Amino acid sequence: MSYCNTNVCWNSDDVYLALIGGCLIGVATSIHYMLMGRVTGFSGIYYSLITFDKGSWNWKLGLMSSVMLASCIMFKIYDNGQSSILKGASPSYNTEQMLTGIGWAGCVISGFLVGFGTKMGNGCTSGHGVCGLPRLSIRSIVAVCTFMGMGFITATFRYWVVNKDFYGPSNNIIPLDSYSTISTVFLCVSVALIVLSFVLQNIQDKSKIVDVAVASLTGFIFGLGLVISGMVQRLKIVSFLTISSQVWDPSLAFVMITAVGVNFITFRILDKPVFNTKFELPTNKTVDLKLILGSALFGMGWGIGGLCPGPAIALYPEFTIQIGILFMVFLGIGQYIANFVVEKTKDVEIMSKPLL
Template sequence: MILNLKDIYLAAAGGLLIGLATSIHYLLKGRVTGFSGIFYSLITFDKNSFYWKLSLMSSVVLSSSLLFKYQGFTPILEGASPSFDPINQISKIGYIGAAIAGFLVGFGTKLGNGCTSGHGVCGLPRLSVRSMAAVASFMTFGILTATLKDQVVLEQPTQLLIDNANITNTAAMVISGILTLVGIIGQTKQNKKTMIDAIISSVVGLVFGSGLVISGMAKRSKILGFLTFNKSWDPSLMFVMLGAVSLNLITFNLLDKPILAEKWDLPTNKKIDYKLLLGASIFGIGWGIGGLCPGPAFSLFPQFTAQIACVFLPCLALGQINANKFSQYLDQKSKKL
């Protein structure tokens, strides 16, 4: 076991920031901040939510870019692990591994209606039985997959697509900043009364992205270190979920109605069905292979790698689209029975 108290402090602090971001979104707009659902709305150009979700996701990238600009590869706390580690972003994951992991994560999160943010950070504090079952499933399969992979897959040689992190980070900062503004402007043009949606979402994304970086979830090596049970097991990411869920357990139960919305915009399905369990399990397998879920994958975008930006994320989208078709097929088949 690797136990670094400085890393645990940062994990808990980052978890609290993630909890703060999701609490802001929940208390003001009554929404769950689920990154797999946000990503699916973006790739399918959902007309009712596209712009505010664009602002949220872009501001996650912007937050990561800003932190890298001012922090670089030096630790936030002396003695802690660096928040950014580009070589370890792509170690133990070649192009084939990135494709498989991305597809499985996309397919699983869409079929199971959530990932670590939607089911974990936001579902557990609402005491959702579906989320409890999903978290148990994807954690179990994530740990089993990562631990098994550690025994059979040798570390791969690594090479960054562009061997200058400052160039890619600056480009990501500029592009994500522009896209955040595009989201705010687009939301305003769509409906001036909902401009606040995109502004709130931008704040949520900035705080959430900061939490991902500070906690260590922007590093695949950190995530896989937690999922892989061996002599080098790293327990620090346990405190990310603990910090986020503990805060949300309080804030999610403060109000009877959201401050800036007429009612809660929450999942209504409360059944633990085979699609939920199958989807969460498939997501866990993909998570164990790649060490990434949608939120952290976007926070890594500024340190541009082909495996993540050009393979994992497109395959994530492909997996979600196919899972939606598969889910519709299952629903049609059940109606005929």
């Protein structure tokens, strides 16, 4: 059964794919949690990579590269992005500008807000949503409600009020017939980076090579889940966040529901992880202004661009300057500045005073 409106058409297959993809995302994060005792938060993983965190850089490189590898393989299998499972991802700049075109300036704004917000709020849709909600974390519940609400407000405001050219030109400068070659390049790059992560870990501390293996498995399954669920389709994400009978696509709600449902069960199976002495869970349980402000800014960036760190990595086989460079670079810049602001305001009572 199909449900169509002016700009979006979704059907029962979208729901099935969302359920399957959400299940895979839940399985991936459950594997990481049960084997290593870790929460899979992509914004934190990305920040550790760009700051070269010595204690975790290798396994985080393996995880991120495996997300890219899974996406590249899916891209190759499904007709180089021309099938419905990938339709509406980054090359859609030319065909769906009113709903998805964010242009060069839009990617800068979106990337910066997502980076600043996720660093200040300590999480995104994966850390707070997929992994925080199943643990019934009050911070995560508040964060998810905040960034989801702000995402709906921003995307809806953008659709109804902001002119489509406000964010600058959104045309994709890479010819569509080049994507077969581009996806092959990034497939090879992802494999090389995964190998590198194993080699570096073997040199530095061979006893912890299981960290890289588990992380790589987690990333690969997570990447499959992102593609199958539709989380790499910016059109679907922005449509989900846009309150309008003409464009709203509710299918992505099933992704979060399924992933959280899987983790709600699996997170309670073991008393301690298989390959670690304890669960490495966030110790901060305070709901403060930093959490609210950071989550709100992340929601704004998400509503503008329809992207968060995980799906952005998975879009490299459909490489665009807008996402592959501008969004990712300003995501990192936003995180750096947020970290500076947090450090400078850590003694300011209003920023850290409990609100609940």
